[in-house]
Structure formats: C-alpha cells, structure tokens
Amino acid sequence: MLLDNYDIKLLSLLQADSKTSQRQLSEEVNLSPSAVNRRIAALEAAGVIMTTVAVVDPTAVGRPITILVEVKLESERLDLLDQVKKSFANCVQVQQVYYVTGDFDFMLVINVKDMSEYEKLTRELFFSAGNIKTFKTYVAMQRIKVSLNVPLTI
C-alpha cells in the first residue's frame, strides 16, 4: 500500500490516541469525515494498522514485574527453532519475542505478578524445553518508556 501525507498524519494521530474521533481527525488533516473513514478502513485492510488496543497498566492489575530474558539455544535446527518460537509466542506472560543476531538467539519481554510466577515460567519455557542452552534474566527496576510507536514524521 502506498501512503501519502494524509495517511501518515492519520497514522501518527491514531498511534498517539486511537480514540480520536474521525470528525476531529478530519479537522486536523483537512479532509472530510468520510474521506478519513475510508482511509482508516484502507489502512486497516492493508494491515498498516495491525490492531487497535487498550494499553493496560501492569501495576494496576497486580502484575508489576517486567523481566527481560536473553535465551541461547543448543541447536538452531529449523524445526526445533520453530518449536521454541511457538512455545514463547504462545505464553501469555511473554509480551515480546525477538529473534536476534549476536551472542544469544532470543530476547524476551515478560510480565509476571511476582518472582515465583517467573520461576515457574522458567521451568516451563526453558528447563523442560530441551533445546535451551542458557538464559540470562534481567529484572526491570523501571519501565522508563514502553510503547510500540513508529516514527512517522514525513
């Protein structure tokens, strides 16, 4: 999909606050509400807007611990790799999974309510998985910035 400045501006506004009404968006970008409506629908259909979500404060729901984990595999055989990816991705406590180049293979961002929940998770995800060589745990003392915002200044 080809994006023009209107689309970029709309994306920028919506990734800052997706509750902005289409009427207000139309004023800010100088288009009619119906044009805005059509463009947003197209951006969603094309997958440029992947989802629209409420961002929940983990602390407010009793899950204050964020943990980063570096994971190194034993074998990078494709089927085993795929299996590990799936087990990570399917875990609800795992918010993010990156497959990376360098000293280790995966970086995970994990949310738990306490360390005992994390300890249980390590057993499920790492110890009993079979293909994990090592993993290194980093506990976040502070979540200084947490977003999925993509720079969109044209």
Added chain:
Amino acid sequence: MLLDNYDIKLLSLLQADSKTSQRQLSEEVNLSPSAVNRRIAALEAAGVIMTTVAVVDPTAVGRPITILVEVKLESERLDLLDQVKKSFANCVQVQQVYYVTGDFDFMLVINVKDMSEYEKLTRELFFSAGNIKTFKTYVAMQRIKVSLNVPLTI
C-alpha cells in the same frame, strides 16, 4: 482502584481489540451498555487503561529494522542517570527503555528505517552523551511477538 471480574473481562477484551463497541462488550460481559460505558470511563480515569492506540506495522511504513541495545553507564550518579533516561525516552526511534539489574543498565528497543539511521542514532545517544561506558547492539531478524498485553485471566 479495585477491579472485579467485569473489569477484568472488559480490559481483556479491550486490550485485544479496543474498537469493540460498548454494545458488543455489554453483550459479552452481560451488562448494559451504560454500565460498560461507566466502567470504561472509570478504568481510564484511574489510569488502569493508560492509552488506546493504533499499532502500526513498521515494515508497512518503511521502517523495517528493530534493534535491541544493552547500555552500560560510566556513572550512576542520580542526576546523570536521569539525564540519560530522558535522552533515551525523548528519542522518537526509541520505543522502549528498561532500567535493569545485572550486567548492564539499560535495555532499549529501537526502530529505524536502515542501519545508517541507527549509526546516526548511536552517535547522538551513546558516543556524544558522555556517560555511556559501553553498548551492545542486537539486530532483530524476526519480531516473533510484539505486544504490550498483560495477562488478565482472573
């Protein structure tokens, strides 16, 4: 704020798809639309719902590179620490900043359009900052899972 099962269910639905209409939410949780409306307003006012955002596909807007960076500081003097935090948080390419325990001090998640943009960023954020001892770069080959979802099964 104290959350009951209705709130948890609403949060769960909204963090999966915040475009779900309050009418549909009301059917799914067995409440009236106005009750849903009031609860959502309360969750927002209390900061349980921090924001509502459109999640944009970085690749679709020409910014396909995700980079993870481990940063170690020279000094953790409080004022210098604060300065570094701010410079990271204020950078639009920096999506996430975690201050962590362990071998290094910060983990960053960065989005760039290409490596030359990242190279420029390293100069601004690390080399010319003065208080950075080392940083280690990991390029994401694959973003296997990227969300901010908090587990909300009661």
Added chain:
DNA sequence: CCTGAAAATCGTGAGAT
C-alpha cells in the same frame, strides 16, 4: 480520489430500581 447528505450505529446521560 474527493465532498456532502442520508442512514445506521454508537456513546452517553437521565430517571427509575
């Protein structure tokens, strides 16, 4: 592609329980 109007849907507050 756009605008503008009509139709459908939605969010929200009042009043009652």
Added chain:
DNA sequence: ATCTCACGATTTTCAGG
C-alpha cells in the same frame, strides 16, 4: 451499584463530481 430508554453525536454508506 444496576437497567432501560431516548437523545445527540459519530460512523458509514452512497450518489454525484
């Protein structure tokens, strides 16, 4: 706390440019 109902606003569709 909740519900129902009604109003106003918003979203969405559609005709015409």
